[in-house]
Amino acid sequence: GADRHCLFTQIVRTYKTSELQEIVKTFRQEPGEGVLHWLVRVWDNAGQTVLLLRYELQQLGVMAQDAQVRAEMANPPNPKGANGQEEESPSLYRWLMGAVDTAYPSAGELEAQVGPWKTIAEGVQALRQLGMAWAVSMGGMDGPDDMPVTKFTKAALLRTAPDELKPSLLAVVMAADGRVGELAATLMQLETALAGARPKAVRAAKGQRNQGQAGQGVERGELRVPRRVLWFDLLQAGVPREETDRKPTANLYKRWMQLPASKRSTGPERERTVEPNKPAEPSASLAEWQLPRPY
Incomplete structure (x- = not known):
């Protein structure tokens, strides 16, 4: 009955202190990292799957380098769902988006x-950050x-x-009338045409953070395939967008590795090089962090 329903909606799993510390470590904003770049990284690392109660979010303010966002995280507005009702345990991504929206109410x-950016690869990242501004x-x-x-x-x-x-x-950008992800894919095709070669797997400089790439959980210095390459190759191979959008990078990588070598941008000669260093799977504790949704 109604009492039973009420009981179920109140049973939620809370995090241990060690788990909250791990969330901070995984999703914290790096020194000098812009707010939009940070939010894109949180999205790419599946921050929308980490569900948090309000008081738990308030303990995570240390993850924000931006003083305005950190202040909003201390007293955050509860994100509302599609039905206009406040969510009991929104995702970390939703909480951060709300804090950023309050701190920076203007998309402009x-x-x-x-x-400014220099390469088309950097331009794709800039485009996604601009998309994030509107998402906020x-x-x-x-x-x-x-x-x-x-x-x-x-x-x-x-x-x-x-x-x-x-x-x-100019012509490519001005003709775009779809979504950011579609223009990003078009820009990647332009990059390939201008470079005369398909994108290669990227080796992060040892000791440096390789911003904006897939598999952020992989240790620095390892070979990684950018998320945008995984996403683009899967779309080109005919994988439906609903099976690629908003999916964790590790899942995209699994699907990507199942493609024929000819369909992968790294090319067959790089296959054995990329395989040992694939993006780390989300840890078991991350999966356990997801709070049960109300019945």
Whole structure:
């Protein structure tokens, strides 16, 4: 009956202190890392699957380097679901999106944080950050790749582009009328055409953080395949978008490794090199962190 329903909705699993510390370690904003870059990384690392009660989120303020966001995390507004009701245990991603939205209520103010870039690969990251700015302003329920490409997004992307790439970018960007993820895929095709070669797996410089790439859980210095390459190759191979969007990087990697070598951007000659260093699977504790949804 009603009493039983009420009982179930109140039974939620809370985190141990050690687990909260692990969440901070996994998702903290790095010194000098912009808010939008941070949010994209939280999204790519499946921060939308880590469900938190309000008082737990309040203990995680240390993960934010941005003083305004950290202040909002101390007294965060409860994110609302699609039905307009406050969620009991929103995801870390939703909590952070709400805190950023309160700290930076203007999408334009967030967009201004996206600085100049030099390569198309960096341009794709800039584009996704611009998409994230709009995701924040639209309630924070979706990721950056699902945001529409607006005229403001186009203007900001072209404004921050290097002069030598603007002639190549202009027609592609101005013709875009879909979503950020689709334009990102188009830009990657342009990168391939301009470079005369398909994207390669990237080796992170030892001791340096390789920002914006897939498999952030992999130790520094290991060979990794950028998430954007995994995503693009899967789409090109005919995998439906609903099976790639919002999925953890480790899941995308598994699907990617099942593709024929000819369908993978790293090429057959890199297959054995990439395999031993695939992105780390989410730890068991991360899976356990997910709180049960109310019945």
